[in-house]
Amino acid sequence: MTDLVQWLATSVDWSSLTVASKYFAGGLAMGLGAIGAGVGEGYNAGKAVEATARQPAATGDLVRAMLVGQAIAETSGIFALVVAFMLLFLPHQPSMEIVGALLGAGTAMGLGSLGSGIGAGMAGGQAAASIGRNPESRGSVTMTMLLGQGLTSSPAVFSLVIAVILVFGQQLNKYLGSDLAITVSALSAGLCVGIGAIGPGLGTGMVAGGACNAVGRNPSTATTMTRVMLAGGAVSQSTGIYSFVIAFILIFLVK
């Protein structure tokens, strides 16, 4: 093991590998990060088109609700774009740990925005369908949709936090040696929070979509529905929070 670490530290050109990994991680972040937001916004627009066919008189409301929903569903894609810019344009010192941290940051944000993007799109799509069924309910449905999408973006926010910590990890002194454990822990922190955010993002999106649907059917229950949605969404997010905690432990407690 010591031989391996020595060989890695002396015989590998870490400075060029750092540059290579920052470009690779930037591409990974934005490439994977585009999936969720794209699918979600498309689902949202598709439901809005169906609703317009059902209720042509409400076209203005539907287009407005669709655009607001899509703008929030794009949040996770914007996070991925920010992390990609940071990876590409910030200076990074060359070391083995930085390679792990950069790859981890790219993976975290790329995978982490997948579930949230699709989930926020589901919420927006169900809201558009509800407004199409019952245009009177547009106020409470839009409110429920905004809250639901805010809830849905939490896993992507957790991924953003971990990715930003990993990108700026070079400022922590411990990243400037050559230690295999720290390299792998930084990489696996990114994997942990990234993969862990897919399911909670999708699940919370289903919760929010169901709530929008229910509010559209019976607008007088909007308050109760919002409360149930927040409680259920928080429980379905708890697994994402577990992976966030584990990623924190991997970053800060592995020495």
Place this chain on the structure above:
Amino acid sequence: MDIIPGAPIKVIGLPFEGYNAATLYNTWLVMAALFFLAWLAVRSLSAVPGRVQVAAEGLTEFFEDICNNTLGEEHGRKYLPFIATLFLFVLFSNVIGSLPNFLRWAGWPGFYCPTQDLNTPLGLALIVVCVVHISAIRVKGFRGWLWSFYEPSFPGDRFVTKLVAVASFSGLLLLSYVFLRMYILAFLGMGWGGRIVWGGVVGGFFANTIVVMAHARRIGRVPNVAMAPLNVVGELGKAISHPFRLFGNIFGGFVILTVVSHLIWQIGLPPFLNLFFGLFIGLVHAFVFAMLALAYTAVQISE
């Protein structure tokens, strides 16, 4: 390109001491603007309202409707100032960064969103957490607040409740017996600070169990012990995701604006990017921030 704000300015040089000049000046500016607008709105109130009064009344009624619908008539009016102020402060903090920045001299750092400094959203979210839990304690009482972490609970007769109480107490005692030697050795080995903290943690567990079991016997329900850690983690997750959502969106918009404007030599596109990221995203996320604060309050104070 200047993506990362400068290091905090230190006055004395203590750890964690110091301030970020850009955040501080712009926060003062936001507060001054809000004071000025409030003064403008109430300067000459009349039965036939002027333009400013109509706008202020419309905003107040909008938020009063939302608060009354979410919290009910008896609580809604009480929380209206908090929620509306939160919205207005975050909104102004989000859009102030879109103002043109040609006056940058003599230490004035330029217009800069206070919310793109993580400290501002963290402070606001800390206020929200305190307000939510203190109002939960005021509305439901301390025992009711503690009990809410053991929801959803089951109905049970006195025998079952007593059984659960005995079981959880013997579990705690068994755990402390198993860890007793380790715990005493560690306790003796640490300084007074550690003794106070760990004594408080273990004592808190026992006190919590006593209070919850007494409450369970009083209301005749069985606490859901398995849900307690999940509820605590859920509250923590709310407290973490609430500030970071605002910060991520505003900071993200700022980074995109800076990088894209730099890449196209400030030609053409920046006003439209400001329109989208500054005004639209800023408005939507100020609303989402205030509404999530309202919804967290509603979840805690209405059972």
